[in-house]
Amino acid sequence: MSEPNLRYSDVEDGLRASVRDLLADRADAATVLAHAESAEHDPGLWRALAELGATSLHVPEELGGQGAGYRETAVVAEELGASVAPVPFLGSAVLATAALLHVSQDDDARAALARLGSGEITATLVVPLSTWDSTPSVQLVDGGLVGTVRSVADARAADLLVVPAGGALHLVQASAATVTPVVSLDVTRPVADVEFTGSTSVALVGSAEDAVRAALLAGAGILASEQVGIAQWCLDTTVAYLKQRYQFGRPVGSFQALKHRLADVWQQLVLARAAARNAADALATGNDVEVAVSVAQSLCAAVAVHAAHECVQLHGGIGMTWEHPAHLYLKRAKADEIALGTPGRHRASLAHLVDLPG
């Protein structure tokens, strides 16, 4: 097996810079908080990201995408993690897109991918965001879809629902289902319940099981980069605050107890970044994907949560306020830890993959 490429290329750095500029302009903390309060995503920002090509990077050009790959998509996910911008990236650009790519021999799938690539519509994969290895719950009854799926990410924003049912993937117009937003722990990526009561759908050719598997692998692998972005923001913000916050006549950041805690966050982030890059590279090359993704997800989820905890704690009282953005990252980090398999579930997968049975 050849060595994975774990650097960021110049092209990837350039992409990062443009996404970061856009987010600095359009998704500052106050804007993000305002969207969070209304539990709405930001369609203007989404269109701007689509214009940059950032929402279809790993989609081949002949299918209406940018013809880049998962390494580039992961860089965008990192920046979106660092801004917790309210856009349906995970549900639409990653999960739904990866599922459709898996069945792209189907004409309807290709048509949907083209519309997703242009930013004309958004979609989501209708599975609970917490799914890693569970089976789909929607049934096919008399040619219509029946069932309820709880806690689906990015469903409220979706025009198109990609639904695994009866062994195939189905495309359903959002208007043909009942999408009920729920009050969500993660206020910048709220979930919704999706109910089908005999909804009409277009069934796609190909195995739903394989397509969902591919989508969850891609999702969990890319989510690791989002978690790196979250952790980096938490570390940078905390370091900056502790440099300028004075107590006892000196910057709080000069107290060794706190320096050591932040040094530990930094050290964990070094490992997490390597693992997340490795997962993105594995998704791009197809080498060793399952191990790479579960290593990354098991580690990065915990690192992001830890960084967010430290961020709140080391900001003191201000870290506990609604106004300070730290809570947005804490909520995202905690929800991400559950999303697409908890660290424990990924370790259980690894136990099989690397021959360490319990």
Add this chain to the structure above:
Amino acid sequence: MTDLRDRVAALLAEHDPATTDRLDFLRARFDAGLAWVHFPEGLGGLGAPRGDQEIVDAALVAAGAPDNNPRRIGIGLGMAAPTILAFGTDEQRRRFLRPLWTGEEVWCQLFSEPGAGSDLAALGTRARRDGDDWVVTGQKVWTSTAHTARWAILVARTDPDVPKHAGMTYFVCDMTDPGVEVRPLRQITGEAEFNEVFLTDARIPDAHRLGAVGDGWRVAQTTLMNEWVAIGGRPMPREGGMAGVVAETWRANPERRTPEAHDRLLGLWVESEALRLAGIRLRQQLAVGSPGPEGSAMKLAFARLSQALSGLEVELLAEDGLRYSDWALTRPELVDFTGRDAGYRYLRAKGNSIEGGTSEILRNIIAERILGLPSEPRVDKDVPWKDLPR
């Protein structure tokens, strides 16, 4: 890259490993620039990216070529060599690097002293100029492999009247000099891998000074930054280090597994794999440059994981974990973190968070040099070394 493979093929064609004397082969490999490809031409390298070394190593292993037994000469390879490359004169590089790499000459590191460990810059071993020589007197301690070493990298005080960081100079010390005495120092493992070294009017020619007089602190920083990478960031396959040893014990002992140990093992396995990947990433970023303080992450994580994994292994072994191979005072030639038995590994790993800078000191360095957090109030910064409280 094909060029590299051609060079390896040419070396093997001219020096068949099956019939060539081991040292002759190693010398020929050095002269072919295949020792450490990121070193300059003529000094065992080709000025190639660091990552290319793995191609060379793999091809030579496949051909059954002898290696230079890196566990015997780790201090030379990991610390002395990059420092000599960075600060040595042409003559010093030509004299020292080839026998260092082939293992003909073992190196040790005369840095720590009884009164100067974490605070290396407080060291008191004195070097006084005497004609073309320096005359050195003082005591060093915890010196690994001093008993097998031909040469040492040494930091000594040349000016006690200036603040501590300013008055030090870096030397290459001849361990066969009559003024150098090495005494074994027994470790918690029973063996004596490290030593006390007494220097009594040891003579060092000025030609063996590395860097300028008074610049020893800066030169020593290069050594230490390389040490962090050398300790924690070595290239290895998956399960190449302590994680692999413990994973094998796990696989071999199904009756001793518990759910709690399983969870811990998997967590540590994941982190070890991530550490391995972080090492790859660091080497890819370094390309041909030399490491900065980022390497401290490697060493910090490595120490923590080695300790947790080796501790888990002793627990797993239950009644066998209550035994130990041998407490005899031996003087090992190799530094081998994963060698001997589980009990040895557990005890030796305790040193990983002390040697080469303690984990506490590494956290200070990360916080101050990488994160830019303010330093602790310093009482010793502008005081001449001779007036420091001790």
